Amino acid sequence: MDLNLTPAEQQFRDEFRSWLAANLPAPEERPKGTRTELGNVTFLKNWQKTLYAGGWAGISWPKEYGGRGATLVEQAIFQEELAHANAPELIGTIGLSLVGPTIIAMGTEAQKQRYLAPILSGEEIWCQGFSEPNAGSDLASLATKAVRDGDDFVISGQKTWTSFAQMADWCLLLVRTDQEAAKHKGITCLLVDMHLPGIQVRPLRMMSGDSAFNEVFFTEVRVPAAQVLGKVNQGWTTAITALMNERANLGSGLQVIFRRNLDALIERSKTVQRNGKPVCEDPLVRQKLAQAQIELEILGLNTMRALTSLAKTGIPGPEGSISKLFWSEMNQKTQQAAQEILGAYGQLSEFDNGIWAYGYLRSRGNTIEAGTSEIQRNIIAERVLGLPKSY
Amino acid sequence: MEFDLNEDQKVFRDTTRKLLKKECPAERVRRLMETDTAQDAQLWHLMAEQGWLGLTLPEDFGGLGQGLVELAVIAEEMGRVCLPGGFLSAIFAGALVAEAGNSRQKAAYLEKMASGDLKGTVALLEAEADWNPSAVRLAVERNGEDFVVSGKKLFVPDAQTADVIFCVVRDGESLALLPVAKDAAGVKVTAMPALDATRKLYQVEFENVAIPQAEALGADGNPERALRRAIEVATVTLCAEMVGGMQWVLETAVEYAKTRHQFGKPIGSFQAVQHQCADMLLLTESSRSATLFAAWALTVDDPKAAAAVSIAKAYCSDAFREVCHRGVQVHGGIGFTWEYDLQLYVKRSKASEILFGDATFHREQVAQLVLGER
Missing domain, CATH: 2.40.110.10 (Butyryl-CoA Dehydrogenase, subunit A, domain 2)
Incomplete structure (x- = not known):
């Protein structure tokens, strides 16, 4: 057991971190609004092109198909660094994390030649x-x-x-x-x-x-x-291959986003007042903040364990389901805790740019998207615990 | 980055599991529960022989000098069989001497503790049952070269079988750690019967018990810091034991769900039952992640170690109880009976939840750390 990064992993992190520092678009270059607006699509495609030019697109792909053959730990580091740097989202993420690996696994030579390169460069979404x-x-x-x-x-x-x-x-x-x-x-x-x-x-x-x-x-x-x-x-075999790749993404980037969110909540709890003092002095609030911290830390630890296990077995397995179940329910609890801690302010669109109101509503989708919690529990019960199929 | 036991640790786990399965079957646990002390001389001898009692103690003093991950590995196996008796007290007392003692005191205690010839326990709690060392109120008097203590400690595990009780007392602003022979004049040990009969609790009363000041542990250092560190070691050991208990309950419930039939099908094919089992797995594995990390962090003195211990104990406290409750629910009626072994774990989970601070206590510790208050 050694939870420190190896020298090679540290080098990978440092290399990507300095690349990001040199290539990240400045805040004023970033368009406002949603990703579906035309200016945003162009901006996000350009961002992926920059990553591609630097050799940082599709890092998990084998070298022969234009990737880096990055290890799982390196992939986790990559996601974490993107999130730490508050980098723009990857518009080609479906191609990079799901379609590309599936074409590599199941595609004909002609299909690989035709589709893989534009997925990496972000030319085709x-x-x-x-x-x-x-x-x-x-x-x-x-x-x-x-x-x-x-x-x-x-x-x-x-x-x-x-x-x-x-x-x-x-x-x-x-x-x-x-x-x-x-x-x-x-x-x-x-x-x-x-x-x-x-x-x-x-x-x-x-x-x-x-x-x-x-x-x-x-x-x-x-x-x-x-x-x-x-x-x-x-096609069902193809679908399963694709879904395993989807769930194999163990949420390393998400963790950083949750971290930033919880840090913001902790800081807010020191300024929002109730009963004439900051809410962070209220014992119930302290319990909720601590529980959110505990679950977030454990999410990170579970992820590291799952990465180690995945690296040994080579096949994405049910670890993805365990992780998905954990983070989705954790985020819902934390968002609800934020509402309780912030009281009347949590609902406002203009308080902290509405992140708490938005985060609360958005979190309700977490236990549904990418496989409901019920489906994840079925997978755990049947594939990890070996219980008989229920349907 | 590698978050897994190494090959040696896995071998150690497997041999420990095999040995304990043979030496500590449920019948033995039940037999010991019925005794006054839950302590078995033969099991104790086995633990000494295996080197478990001195596993993490320094090699210079008869220990094996292993890290806390190794300790967590065997503690998990002990929890899996619900091993009765004073192992955890031995770890706590050993860690206290190793952390606070000077070389003379280490020489006097550790070798005998590692060989099993001297049993120790720590008397910390008082009427408020507060696990924070700063809550200790029992004040010590100075009389010439001696400390003199009068008063009582509560919830002291394994005091009846201990040879030496390390009593935490208040010495002005500081704490003092006094080794008191259990058989010394003025020491009275009375049972505090409680719901987990595999780990007995006692009230220990002291009446004008004099201990030479030179015998107090850590007098020339920082006794409170040493005590906190020893508590952390014991807490992680307990967490590992709890993970072992969870693993047993999970496996037993899953096995039962596969074999018990209702409506012509195994109950494990019903999603309502499956989802209970899936949650038990999630709770167990998350507890294991938190515990192994805390053990590793303490071993390498990671800056996150203190937080990691509280995170582990807060999570395991809720999780073990929750896993047991779900385990009983999956079993239905039989899970609630005296004859079925699940009851041993339900009781162990409740007592373990309380020991070294429950989830509420440790969440408060985590809150202080994340809010930057300490």
């Missing part, structure tokens, strides 16, 4: 067309269909909760290609050009007011059969 209105937790019951017609598939149906669809050039799309087969066995994974006729994107506005997700409608969209990733009717 990807989204992930998995969830549907009637296929959320039960993803395999998806109904968007693709019918073979000559050399093409013709796609009709609807996807939802699709992040980045507004600006995406491509979509990793799951479709049903065999209506007769068992639900896991009639699914195919397609690489779909989002600029094709028949595709319509409609932003979904969340209770927090922002539109991170979209609905995507497909009306007789023709896609060449060569766009199949993996094999026809074996």
